[in-house]
Structure formats: C-alpha cells, structure tokens
Amino acid sequence: MRRVTLHTLYAGPERSVAAGQTAEFEAQEAARLVDGGFGVYADEPRRKAPAEEPVEKPVEKMTAAELQAYAAEHGIDLSGAKTKAEVLAAVMAAVEAARGAEADA
Known part of the structure; x- marks a missing residue:
C-alpha cells in the first residue's frame, strides 16, 4: 500500500x-x-519543478533601462541615441539586421 x-x-x-x-x-x-x-x-519529499528559461521581453515593451542593458549585452552602439525612442530605434535596427543576417545564412 x-x-x-x-x-x-x-x-x-x-x-x-x-x-x-x-x-x-x-x-x-x-x-x-x-x-x-x-x-x-505522500511519504516522499516534494521536488521543486525545474526552472524554466526566462522568456525575453519583446524590445518594443522594454523600459529605457532595459533597452540600454539589452544593447550593452548584445553589443549594440547607442552613441547617437538620447531619447528612449532613439534607443528603441537603434535596438530595433540592430535586431532586424541580425535577423536578416540569420536568414541569409
């Protein structure tokens, strides 16, 4: 039993x-x-569920600080960007360029 x-x-x-x-x-x-x-x-210790990989937030929904951290992590140049809109545009351009490079490969 x-x-x-x-x-x-x-x-x-x-x-x-x-x-x-x-x-x-x-x-x-x-x-x-x-x-x-x-x-x-009931007589066995409970196990924790395996940790799921964090789901990355879409860049369009990131805060300015998150965008800057994302850019730093992915080597995106933000030298001319002063506003959040400019930072977002630079990040989006880099993301699109990376997607295009992947598609060409």
Missing part, C-alpha cells in the same frame, strides 16, 4: 477521493496515479 496525495478527483468503484486529500492505494494503482500526474506520493 502507498499513500498518494491527489491533484485531481479520484473516483473508483469502491470510493472517491477529493483533490488535495491523501489516501492509500495498492502499489500498482498508486504508481499509475503518480506516473500519470494525478498525484504525488
């Missing part, structure tokens, strides 16, 4: 168990529930 804490409602011929509750199941049924993502073993 294995104790499983369920993520979803379990409804079997003999009983039902609500989501969030812990119940004992035969080893094979417990393994099926855990392997299917319907619950976790």
Whole structure:
C-alpha cells in the first residue's frame, strides 16, 4: 500500500477521493496515479519543478533601462541615441539586421 496525495478527483468503484486529500492505494494503482500526474506520493519529499528559461521581453515593451542593458549585452552602439525612442530605434535596427543576417545564412 502507498499513500498518494491527489491533484485531481479520484473516483473508483469502491470510493472517491477529493483533490488535495491523501489516501492509500495498492502499489500498482498508486504508481499509475503518480506516473500519470494525478498525484504525488505522500511519504516522499516534494521536488521543486525545474526552472524554466526566462522568456525575453519583446524590445518594443522594454523600459529605457532595459533597452540600454539589452544593447550593452548584445553589443549594440547607442552613441547617437538620447531619447528612449532613439534607443528603441537603434535596438530595433540592430535586431532586424541580425535577423536578416540569420536568414541569409
């Protein structure tokens, strides 16, 4: 017998168990529930989910500081840019040029 804490409602011929509750199941049924993502073993320490790669914000939605950091990270020259609009235009031009170079390769 294995104790499983369920993520979803379990409804079997003999009983039902609500989501969030812990119940004992035969080893094979417990393994099926855990392997299917319907619950976790109650007697095992919880593991953290793997960290996802951060999703990069579109340059059009970046703040001036984020644009400047992006430009520095990607080697984009901002020497003539004084306003956020000018910085954005320089970054966008560099991004488009890089995309064009990738397409040509």
